[in-house]
Amino acid sequence: MRVLLVSANTVIEPYPVYPLGLDYVTAALAQDHHDVVRLDMNDLTDDGGITAVVNRFGPDVIGLSLRNIDNTDALRPVSFIPRYRRIMAMLRAACDAPVVLGGSGFTLFPEALMRILAADFGIVGEGERMRELLAALQNGQTPIGIPGIIERSGRGVAPVPLGATPLPAAGAGPTVADYYLKQGGMLNLQTKRGCPFRCIYCSYPHIEGRTLRGQPPEQLAQAALARQQAGARYLFVTDSAFNADSRHSLEVARAFKAAGLTIPWGAFFAPVRMPDGYFHTLAECGLEHVEFGTEALDNAVLRSYGKPFTVADVFAAHMQARDAGLHVAHYFLFAGPGEDAQTVRATLENIEMLEKTVLFLFCGMRIYPHTALYRQALAEGQLSPRRPILAPVFYRPAGISIAKAAELIETHARGRVHWVHAGGGQASGEILQRMYRKGYSGPLWEFLAR
Numbered sequence: 001m002r003v004l005l006v007s008a009n010t011v012i013e014p015y016p017v018y019p020l021g022l023d024y025v026t027a028a029l030a031q032d033h034h035d036v037v038r039l040d041m042n043d044l045t046d047d048g049g050i051t052a053v054v055n056r057f058g059p060d061v062i063g064l065s066l067r068n069i070d071n072t073d074a075l076r077p078v079s080f081i082p083r084y085r086r087i088m089a090m091l092r093a094a095c096d097a098p099v100v101l102g103g104s105g106f107t108l109f110p111e112a113l114m115r116i117l118a119a120d121f122g123i124v125g126e127g128e129r130m131r132e133l134l135a136a137l138q139n140g141q142t143p144i145g146i147p148g149i150i151e152r153s154g155r156g157v158a159p160v161p162l163g164a165t166p167l168p169a170a171g172a173g174p175t176v177a178d179y180y181l182k183q184g185g186m187l188n189l190q191t192k193r194g195c196p197f198r199c200i201y202c203s204y205p206h207i208e209g210r211t212l213r214g215q216p217p218e219q220l221a222q223a224a225l226a227r228q229q230a231g232a233r234y235l236f237v238t239d240s241a242f243n244a245d246s247r248h249s250l251e252v253a254r255a256f257k258a259a260g261l262t263i264p265w266g267a268f269f270a271p272v273r274m275p276d277g278y279f280h281t282l283a284e285c286g287l288e289h290v291e292f293g294t295e296a297l298d299n300a301v302l303r304s305y306g307k308p309f310t311v312a313d314v315f316a317a318h319m320q321a322r323d324a325g326l327h328v329a330h331y332f333l334f335a336g337p338g339e340d341a342q343t344v345r346a347t348l349e350n351i352e353m354l355e356k357t358v359l360f361l362f363c364g365m366r367i368y369p370h371t372a373l374y375r376q377a378l379a380e381g382q383l384s385p386r387r388p389i390l391a392p393v394f395y396r397p398a399g400i401s402i403a404k405a406a407e408l409i410e411t412h413a414r415g416r417v418h419w420v421h422a423g424g425g426q427a428s429g430e431i432l433q434r435m436y437r438k439g440y441s442g443p444l445w446e447f448l449a450r
Helices: 020-030 049-057 081-094 104-108 110-117 127-138 178-182 204-208 217-229 246-259 278-284 299-304 311-323 341-351 372-379 402-413 422-437
Strands: 002-007 035-040 061-065 099-102 121-123 149-151 186-189 234-237 265-269 287-295 327-334 358-363 419-421
Touching (some): 002 020, 020 035, 020 061, 020 127, 035 049, 049 081, 061 081, 061 127, 081 099, 099 104, 104 204, 110 121, 110 149, 121 127, 217 246, 287 311, 311 327, 327 341, 327 402, 358 402, 358 422, 402 419
Parallel strands (some): 002 035, 061 099, 099 121, 287 327, 327 358
Antiparallel strands (some): 121 149
C-alpha cells in the first residue's frame, strides 16, 4: 500500500525536534514492503504544500502524528487543535484515503481527537501497530480487536506496550532530515522505552508503559553512527530518563565510542546519585549535555510530586556531572501540589547554590489523564469526571496562585541570563536560529551557564 506519514508538529522553540516516531513506523511498515512517503510540516513553506504532496503520491492510507496538544504554558496557553483541524481539512480535500491518527498527544486524548478531527482510525500507544492495521485493511478484515486500534466511534481494545521493537531507519534521507541538519544539525535517538518513576504529573508511563525496554547497545551505536554519517552534528537521546537503567546507559555509551561516534550528544537525566565514575564514563564516550528533571528544591514539594530523590540527591548528582566536565541544566516546575510562597522561595534560594548551570523555570502543572495528578484533582474537586481537559487545565495549589508563583520567579530571575523563565519564549528561539545559521550545533544553552 502507498502510505503517507505526516508529522504535524511545527514547534521549533527552543529548537526543532526531529520526528523520530515516523522512523519507527517506517521501519515497521518496511517489513511488509509498503511504499512509504514521509511529510514533515516543518519542511513546508506553507500549508498548501500538503495538497501537492498528496496529489503527487496518491496515498492509499494517511497517518497523521500529533506530538503535542498545546504549549503547556499556564500563563499564555495556546491550543494546537485548530491547526490540526486545518491539516485534516486539507488532507480530506486532497483525497479520500482513510486517515489514521497517532502520536503521543493522540494517545492521551484518543476519543476526543477522533471525534474532533473525524479520523477513520486511531493508534493508541506505539505507532508500529500501524503494520497490523494495514494488514487487516488489505485482507478486508476489521482492525477492531487489534490492541491499540480504535475507530471513529471510539470502539477499540486498550493497548499493551510492545516488546522489543525494530530499530528505526537512520532517518537522514534528504526529504526527511535536511531541515534539522540545517537548523542546528540535531537528530534524535531512543535507547529504551518505558518509565519506572512515579512522578504525579507525567504521562510517559501511560504512553510507553512502566517497564523499561532497552534496545541492544551495538545496534543503537550503528543507528547513531548512521546519523553522524548522514550529516548530524549532534545527537539527543530522547529517553524519559537516560539513567533510569544505569547499566544499560553505560553499555550504550561505550558502544557509541567503540563504533566510532565522534559527534557530541546529550540526554535527559533524573537527578539521582549515580555509581562512582558514571558521568566520567559517559563524558569519555561523548556526552556533553546533562539535562536534569529536578522540578523543585524543597523536600516536601519533591515528595508531593512523587519524586524518587531529595534536595541532597540533586546537589550530589549535579556535582557528579560537573566534576566530569559536563554542561548541566536543571528544569523546574512550580505551582504543583504542596506548593506555597514559602516552598517557592526555598527552591529559589537553593537554586543559588547550584554552580555553573542553566535553569529552565516553568510555572503551572498541566493536568493529563491517566496520571496521579488527575486523580488528585478529581479528589480535591478541581475537576469532575465529565469535564474535558483537552483544552489545557492546570492544577491549582491551595497555598499559592500560579500568577503569584510566576511573579516570585520573575522577580528573582530578573537580570540573570542563565535563569530562563518559561523556556525563554520567542526571543530565545530567534537567538538560537541565528546561532544555527552561523554554524553552531546542539542545544547551545551552555553559553548561558553561570
